[in-house]
Amino acid sequence: MGDPAADDLSLAAKLAPFVAENAVFKPPTYWKPWQGREPMLLILLTVGRVFGSSLRYRREWLSPDCREWALEFTAEVHGLKLTGVDLVRCDESGKICHFEVVMRPLKAVQALFQEMGRLVPEKMELWGISPTSKL
Amino acid sequence: MGDPAADDLSLAAKLAPFVAENAVFKPPTYWKPWQGREPMLLILLTVGRVFGSSLRYRREWLSPDCREWALEFTAEVHGLKLTGVDLVRCDESGKICHFEVVMRPLKAVQALFQEMGRLVPEKMELWGISPTSKL
Numbered sequence: 001m002g003d004p005a006a007d008d009l010s011l012a013a014k015l016a017p018f019v020a021e022n023a024v025f026k027p028p029t030y031w032k033p034w035q036g037r038e039p040m041l042l043i044l045l046t047v048g049r050v051f052g053s054s055l056r057y058r059r060e061w062l063s064p065d066c067r068e069w070a071l072e073f074t075a076e077v078h079g080l081k082l083t084g085v086d087l088v089r090c091d092e093s094g095k096i097c098h099f100e101v102v103m104r105p106l107k108a109v110q111a112l113f114q115e116m117g118r119l120v121p122e123k124m125e126l127w128g129i130s131p132t133s134k135l
Numbered sequence: 136m137g138d139p140a141a142d143d144l145s146l147a148a149k150l151a152p153f154v155a156e157n158a159v160f161k162p163p164t165y166w167k168p169w170q171g172r173e174p175m176l177l178i179l180l181t182v183g184r185v186f187g188s189s190l191r192y193r194r195e196w197l198s199p200d201c202r203e204w205a206l207e208f209t210a211e212v213h214g215l216k217l218t219g220v221d222l223v224r225c226d227e228s229g230k231i232c233h234f235e236v237v238m239r240p241l242k243a244v245q246a247l248f249q250e251m252g253r254l255v256p257e258k259m260e261l262w263g264i265s266p267t268s269k270l
Contacts, residue, residue: 027240030241031239068194070205070207083235085237087207102218102238103239104161104163104237106164107166108166
């Protein structure tokens with residue numbers, strides 16, 4: 001129960017070994033992807049805080065070679081229910097190299113877009129990440 | 136190469152046996168689901184026309200009992216690229232009983248929302264479907 005910003009940095013350090021250095025993250029909100037492990041972790045940890053305890057994973061699918069997953073989830077943002085799917089791909093060393101999120105409905109994605117726009121820039125600065133990490 | 140409206144009705148009749156009568160359709164655009172085979176077919180055929188030849192299916196996942204699929208696709212609407220996943224569930228008789236679509240990014244879903252709002256009401260009237268089919 002410490003400082004949330006410090007907690008996020010500590011958690012990101014723990015998760016870093018599972019993510020490829022040049023991982024690509026494609027958000028549900030806009031087309032342009034982010035490149036790099038740190039932006040991906042920052043965004044995923046921030047989304048995790050926005051969804052909070054409303055996040056529930058539902059079904060999951062795994063490719064026969066265990067390198068591609070689809071993870072269905074439900075969550076709420078500002079009281080708006082949403083359904084989403086995480087499309088995750090791992091590289092040959094088993095690290096996540098591609099993470100794409102698709103979601104419905106429009107209103108909840110709009111609310112998430114606003115909330116992320118409020119939270120992410122400050123966190124980017126704190127983590128020393130340049131917005132030019134966008135591809 | 137006939138009348139598109141007549142073609143859609145003919146195609147819907149061919150597809151009807153594969154869809155449960157009380158099937159539920161959850162669109163990427165708004166929360167409220169549609170109930171019934173005809174609204175589902177109408178919406179899927181209309182989306183098919185909006186995407187046109189830009190629609191490409193990519194990866195697919197199937198549950199071990201073959202009753203739940205996730206189908207990843209890409210398409211374009213008004214020149215805006217999008218990625219989506221169809222989440223499909225079949226009932227015990229093998230008919231589609233649940234069809235949910237999640238998508239990214241926001242701009243493309245907004246464009247789809249506008250386009251469907253332009254096309255669907257007229258088609259609903261033609262097919263004799265009441266908008267109260269929404270759950």
